[in-house]
Amino acid sequence: MKKMTTAIAALALTASAAMADGPVVLNAVGTWSSLTNYQKHEEPFFNTRLSEASGGQMIGKIQSQSGLGLKGFEIMRLVKNGVFDFAFGLPGYVAAENAIFEGADLSSLTQDIETQRKVSEAYFPTLETAFADIYNAKLLMLYPFPSQTLWCNGEVNGIADLKGKKIRVYSTTLGDFVEGVGGTSVTVSFSEVIPALEKGVVDCAITGTMSAYTAKWNQVATHAYTLRVGWGLAFGAMNMDKWNSLSDAQQTMLQTEIATLNDAMWAETATEDDVAISCITGGECAIGEAGAMTLVEPSAADLALRDTIATDVVLARWAERCGTECAANWNETVGSILGLTAQAK
Numbered sequence: 001m002k003k004m005t006t007a008i009a010a011l012a013l014t015a016s017a018a019m020a021d022g023p024v025v026l027n028a029v030g031t032w033s034s035l036t037n038y039q040k041h042e043e044p045f046f047n048t049r050l051s052e053a054s055g056g057q058m059i060g061k062i063q064s065q066s067g068l069g070l071k072g073f074e075i076m077r078l079v080k081n082g083v084f085d086f087a088f089g090l091p092g093y094v095a096a097e098n099a100i101f102e103g104a105d106l107s108s109l110t111q112d113i114e115t116q117r118k119v120s121e122a123y124f125p126t127l128e129t130a131f132a133d134i135y136n137a138k139l140l141m142l143y144p145f146p147s148q149t150l151w152c153n154g155e156v157n158g159i160a161d162l163k164g165k166k167i168r169v170y171s172t173t174l175g176d177f178v179e180g181v182g183g184t185s186v187t188v189s190f191s192e193v194i195p196a197l198e199k200g201v202v203d204c205a206i207t208g209t210m211s212a213y214t215a216k217w218n219q220v221a222t223h224a225y226t227l228r229v230g231w232g233l234a235f236g237a238m239n240m241d242k243w244n245s246l247s248d249a250q251q252t253m254l255q256t257e258i259a260t261l262n263d264a265m266w267a268e269t270a271t272e273d274d275v276a277i278s279c280i281t282g283g284e285c286a287i288g289e290a291g292a293m294t295l296v297e298p299s300a301a302d303l304a305l306r307d308t309i310a311t312d313v314v315l316a317r318w319a320e321r322c323g324t325e326c327a328a329n330w331n332e333t334v335g336s337i338l339g340l341t342a343q344a345k
Contacts, residue, residue, distance in 0.1 A: 024058045024250065026050065026242070028086040029075055031234065032190060033064035034214050036272065037145060041265050042088050045257070053257050058250060065089070071189060072170070076237065080135045085242045090145075090234050091127070092171025099172070099321040100130050103330050104142065105233035106318055107177040108310035109338060113270050116144060116231050122333040131237050138243040140258050143265040145208040145232030146272040148174070150225040151217050151293075152204035153197045159227060159302040168193055168205035172321070173314055177229050178206075180313035181305075194220050208232050209276035218280050218291030226277060227298040227306060236262075311340060319344040 030042040046060030065075060072093030079087045091101040104123040110116045120142040131139040156162065163182035169175045175185035188196045188205070196202045197220040205217070206229060212218070236258065243251070279285035281295040298306070319327040319342035327342040335341055 023051075023054075023056060024246065026058065026060045026085045026238075028060060028062040028088070029068065029070065029078070029084045030062050030064045030088045031090075032066045032211075034066065035145075035211055036214070036268065037088075037143070037234070037265060038064050040268065041261060045261050046086075049257065049261075050254075054250070054253060058254070060086075066191060076131075076135045076137065079137055079237065079239050082239055082241065084239070086236065086238045088234060088236050090170070090232065092173065092232075094135075095172055097134055098130060099318060099323075100126065100326050102171065102173045102318060103127075103322070103326075103334060105173070105231055106310075107148075107171075107173040107230045107314045108228070108306050109315065109340065110231065111228060113144065113231070113266070115337065116233070117266060118337050119334050120144075120233060122337055123330075126329055126333060127235070131235075132240060135237070136240045137237040138240050139235060139237045140255065141236040141262045143234050143236070143262055144269045145234060146210045146269055146276060147226075147228045148206050148208055148230035148232050149212075150204050150206055150227060150229070151197075151212050151221040152223045152225060153200075153221045154203055154223065155294075156204065156223045156225050157296055158299055159305050162204070165203040166201070168196060168202045168207075170206070171230075173318060174206055174230060176314045176317045177309060180309035190215070193217065197221055206230075208272075209280075210272040213276040213280045213288075213291070216291075218293045222294060223296055224277065224281055224293040225296045225298070227302060229306070315340060315342050318342065 026046065028046045030038045032038055043062055046062035050058050050060040065072065072090060073096060075087045075089040076094050078084050091105065095101040103126065104120050110119055124142060128139040131137040159181055165183045166186050167178045167183045168188040169178055169185045170187065178185040186202050188202060190207065193205045194217065197205060275287065277295065279287060280291040280293050282290050282292045322344065324344045327344040330342050
């Protein structure tokens, strides 16, 4: 805690110093330092690309939330307060403020990355307004982590085996799915999943395919059940006061560079599922040491039941949380793409 407090204080001092004449300094917080999105995209963009693209007139400084010891729900509160100028994070972690943040990545509703991008683009204006109203922030991008699947420390051969199990989730919508299959949802931070699996606090945990591999979940989990239950959609958002302090030319440059970054992240995520699953289950692995988890692919019956739970439990519960107006907006945006209707009772 002392380390975290010291780091945040240092960032605040740097932000104050940046008010003087000289390059614009953007202090950012990223996602998890062990994962691809941070290593290949978030960190190089802020620590290198921004300076290059602006000819040294804009300088980025970024640290990961894992390095700072921050929890996901804290990120946007710190951006709102001006401690950070920019943050990468997951809407699922900020949904406690308002269920509207979940609408572009409701568990199990979207099953391919092309559709997920259409969903994200359709819902972007809704999230843009929510970030501005609730966090005084300018939403600049939405990008995905790989498929969110289930990793279990014990035998799982299909969706029926999830009944009665304690399953780690990081968002309310994933909890709805778990409860829909008869399991118990348990909120555990990403950094605490391995000991939770080891000690039996949870029987299974949900995260992205590449996230599970790079975090070495295969050291404690035995079965990789590749039932896709979400995408781990993430955002990039900037403190609105900082955004408004930029010139028109600076805003245009930043938006152009972020659009390029966004495209690169979508493209790479589209390739990661197959690579990660092969690596973590003992197949060909060009990126590191192969694991030895048992690969369990969902049956046709599993997929059909997942789709039923997605509409009858996940979508229904979310619509109730978000309310009539929110559900109506979802129907006009995401619902029209997926051919689904959310109804708030």
